[in-house]
Amino acid sequence: MKVLKFGGTSVGSAENINKVISILQQESQHSRLVVVVSAVGGITDKLLEAARLACNGDPSYIDHFNAVSAIHISLISGLFKNTEDAVALLTENLVSEKLEDLKKLLNGIYLINEISPKTSDKLLCFGELLSSIIISNALKSRGLDAELKNSQELIITDNNFNNANVDFELTYLNTQLYFKSNKTKITVLPGFIAKSVHKEPTTLGRGGSDYTAAIIASALDAEQLEIWTDVSGMYTTNPKLVKQAKPIVKLSYQEAVELSHFGAKVLYPPTVLPVLEKKIPIVIKNTFNPEALGTTIMTQDNSTGKSPVKGISNIDGISLLTLQGNGMVGVPGFSKRLFETLAQQKINIILITQSSSEHSICFGISEGDAIKAKTAIDETFEYEIALHKIEPIHIESDLSIIALIGDKMKSHQGISGRMFSTLGKNNVNIRAIAQGASERNISAVINKNDVKKALNSLHETFFEVKTKQINLFITGVGNVGERLIEQIQQQKNYVKANLKISLRVVGLSNSKTMLINNEGVELKTWKEQLSQGSKASLDGFLEAVKSLNLRNSIFIDITANNDVAHMYPDYLKQSIAVIACNKIACSSELDYYKTLKQLSLKYNAPFLFETNVGAGLPVIDTLNHLVTSGDKIHEIQAVLSGSLNFVFNNFNSENTFYEIVKQAQKEGYTEPDPRIDLSGIDVARKILILARESGYDIELKDVQSDNFLTPSAMEADSVEDFFKTLTDDEQHYQKLYQSAKNNQCQLKFVAEFKNGKAKVGLKEIPKNHPFYNLEGKDNIVMFYTERYPEQPLIIKGAGAGADVTASGLFADIIRIANN
Numbered sequence: 001m002k003v004l005k006f007g008g009t010s011v012g013s014a015e016n017i018n019k020v021i022s023i024l025q026q027e028s029q030h031s032r033l034v035v036v037v038s039a040v041g042g043i044t045d046k047l048l049e050a051a052r053l054a055c056n057g058d059p060s061y062i063d064h065f066n067a068v069s070a071i072h073i074s075l076i077s078g079l080f081k082n083t084e085d086a087v088a089l090l091t092e093n094l095v096s097e098k099l100e101d102l103k104k105l106l107n108g109i110y111l112i113n114e115i116s117p118k119t120s121d122k123l124l125c126f127g128e129l130l131s132s133i134i135i136s137n138a139l140k141s142r143g144l145d146a147e148l149k150n151s152q153e154l155i156i157t158d159n160n161f162n163n164a165n166v167d168f169e170l171t172y173l174n175t176q177l178y179f180k181s182n183k184t185k186i187t188v189l190p191g192f193i194a195k196s197v198h199k200e201p202t203t204l205g206r207g208g209s210d211y212t213a214a215i216i217a218s219a220l221d222a223e224q225l226e227i228w229t230d231v232s233g234m235y236t237t238n239p240k241l242v243k244q245a246k247p248i249v250k251l252s253y254q255e256a257v258e259l260s261h262f263g264a265k266v267l268y269p270p271t272v273l274p275v276l277e278k279k280i281p282i283v284i285k286n287t288f289n290p291e292a293l294g295t296t297i298m299t300q301d302n303s304t305g306k307s308p309v310k311g312i313s314n315i316d317g318i319s320l321l322t323l324q325g326n327g328m329v330g331v332p333g334f335s336k337r338l339f340e341t342l343a344q345q346k347i348n349i350i351l352i353t354q355s356s357s358e359h360s361i362c363f364g365i366s367e368g369d370a371i372k373a374k375t376a377i378d379e380t381f382e383y384e385i386a387l388h389k390i391e392p393i394h395i396e397s398d399l400s401i402i403a404l405i406g407d408k409m410k411s412h413q414g415i416s417g418r419m420f421s422t423l424g425k426n427n428v429n430i431r432a433i434a435q436g437a438s439e440r441n442i443s444a445v446i447n448k449n450d451v452k453k454a455l456n457s458l459h460e461t462f463f464e465v466k467t468k469q470i471n472l473f474i475t476g477v478g479n480v481g482e483r484l485i486e487q488i489q490q491q492k493n494y495v496k497a498n499l500k501i502s503l504r505v506v507g508l509s510n511s512k513t514m515l516i517n518n519e520g521v522e523l524k525t526w527k528e529q530l531s532q533g534s535k536a537s538l539d540g541f542l543e544a545v546k547s548l549n550l551r552n553s554i555f556i557d558i559t560a561n562n563d564v565a566h567m568y569p570d571y572l573k574q575s576i577a578v579i580a581c582n583k584i585a586c587s588s589e590l591d592y593y594k595t596l597k598q599l600s601l602k603y604n605a606p607f608l609f610e611t612n613v614g615a616g617l618p619v620i621d622t623l624n625h626l627v628t629s630g631d632k633i634h635e636i637q638a639v640l641s642g643s644l645n646f647v648f649n650n651f652n653s654e655n656t657f658y659e660i661v662k663q664a665q666k667e668g669y670t671e672p673d674p675r676i677d678l679s680g681i682d683v684a685r686k687i688l689i690l691a692r693e694s695g696y697d698i699e700l701k702d703v704q705s706d707n708f709l710t711p712s713a714m715e716a717d718s719v720e721d722f723f724k725t726l727t728d729d730e731q732h733y734q735k736l737y738q739s740a741k742n743n744q745c746q747l748k749f750v751a752e753f754k755n756g757k758a759k760v761g762l763k764e765i766p767k768n769h770p771f772y773n774l775e776g777k778d779n780i781v782m783f784y785t786e787r788y789p790e791q792p793l794i795i796k797g798a799g800a801g802a803d804v805t806a807s808g809l810f811a812d813i814i815r816i817a818n819n
């Protein structure tokens, strides 16, 4: 004998019921079956809503009744093609009769404006009664040997309406007697519903059809209990919230109890108990994919899965209540009175923690019970509260519990460490923690809004150790941004396969529009999508990033915009990493630079800006490695402007300074306004950043800038005027060139940092100097340090260009992902 239970979605439509029928056709060839069915999906909720409206005197309850009625009528017409068929007619009559009774009951509630738990149970029974009538008759109409038995005649409970307690002795006796005398191949029973010893309808709690099936399985010593639902088993975590969740092949009864108790809705928590005593295996199967293995729950799990954590679950709608006060310390009996009060109010406690000082007890309960609990407890401790020995109960709401579960967790160290560091890294604030003495469960109370992020990051840590998802939010998609997106698109698969990092661009923005896609932007068509995005706004973008609240988020600034550079604190404070291509933040006031560094530390959010100096060259990264490993930077000599290098490499007596600068501008080696490059300000900013990263407190105004332009060039009002001065002052530039040539030198615009002082300026570089042969738009940086005193550490290569800059940003992304 096997017991099979089919849930609401499995019997939600004629099409689905046909799937159920074909499963039963198969299974009944091997064994006698008891089939427990839920109400048609959504009906229990609709009944409750109709009752609520009726009770409030709202005549629209009838609309809900009509909807319930229509759903069942359409099921019949979908299932019974030949409406003249005797079974079809019988079904129709039985269903109409029940619907008529239901209507009368709702009308009664409407008239007296009242619904007691008793009436509510009477009402809810209609859901399962209707579905079981329809399904049993559908089976008969397909020629199967099937019969309906009302489980209210078998399952006897107390009169704790809505959540009745089963009288197992009577129930088992009734069930065994019935099945002894009845030999039908398939017996259909409505789940969830029962009757009290006083013959009043009761229900077993929401989701209770699973429990009905378990009770019957245990009464009959069934060989197996099968829970057929809309997912392929008990998953490693809630599959609705975590895409990567996978079915767990095997679970022990205890693990299943913990997972379901902590929110894995696929199994109603009390279900395990009756079958556990008889060691009957539970198999969770998918009605829509019967071939899938599903989950088997049995006495012991001997599987050799790698992770000692079997599953992660969540319960939403939690309130945390705290009883505290100095009067509690060392005084016995407080907890007894507290928990007795809650028991009297029939309030279920989901989690308890007590500080070792005994100064406070904190417990988690369902949000709906919070006010009732506070009122009752404050009354119990009225005397102590009046004497200020303890404080009135404090309630925190909008919370959820997440729990890690696994039998083998107790023999593994460091699981809670990994759990909490994962949550911490993702800025998930933990309100309370509880660990059962069995160490099968570690649970934490967190904000409701953080649940999805917490589950995804924990799932990644414990089940997907292999791939880490990185969520990118890119602002500024000009030349460099475009290349970066190209590189991401090109390298995505490689990075995933080799570094186990999965890169997703979730947000994009330029100065006009912005685009956010929780699933990751399809990169092939990002331009079209962005052009149709919403109006860009820095705050709007931040809000979108915040509200998505995704783990491992990185904000990337590829603008040259001052306002964007001042948004970094807002991101860092959310533990969102920041990558800046924009130089403004690191080269503005020292205070701001330091604030960003501190926020990055405080919120555990990396702040990287490798491309601020030398584009893609690993200049800052190398410098950071030197400093963190204890080296001291004595001197930096560098050529840091690709544009100036281009200009002085090409300028000679055969051409004019004007021509060369114009060419540099045309080929994109200078900023649109070449004065930014030629005045040396850009280089000054770069050496400032290197000095700061070397550990020196220095401001931009402290960087000495020896300007080689003529006063009229410096004073020019526009780019056009500036170019004109170049022609006018050609003599001046030729002189610079000639002097260098006469001295057998090359002109280079050099940045240096020595003895705590930084300066930039044009220099004549002799032949044997490493700068002499610097070509094209290359950059070079030489670090003289305690460990490199004579022969400097040299970094050299292309220091400008969209491709290399994008690859520098890419490297920053990977640095953060590997962190």
Ligand code: ADP
Pocket (backbone or CB within 6 Å): 006, 007, 008, 009, 010, 038, 207, 228, 229, 230, 231, 233, 234, 235, 236, 237, 238, 239, 240, 263, 264, 265, 266, 267, 311, 313
């Ligand atoms: P039924 O109507 O068949 O009783 P339920 O809705 O009660 O189905 O339970 C199945 C649902 O439980 C799934 O669709 C899924 O959304 C939810 N669920 C939550 N946590 C888990 C989990 N860990 N594994 C599987 N399903 C889960």
Ligand code: ASP
Pocket (backbone or CB within 6 Å): 007, 008, 038, 039, 044, 045, 127, 191, 192, 205, 206, 207, 208, 209, 210
């Ligand atoms: N129909 C009931 C409910 O929705 C019982 C069940 O489906 O298990 O809670």
Ligand code: MG
Pocket (backbone or CB within 6 Å): 007, 207, 210, 265, 266, 267, 268
């Ligand atoms: Mg269910």
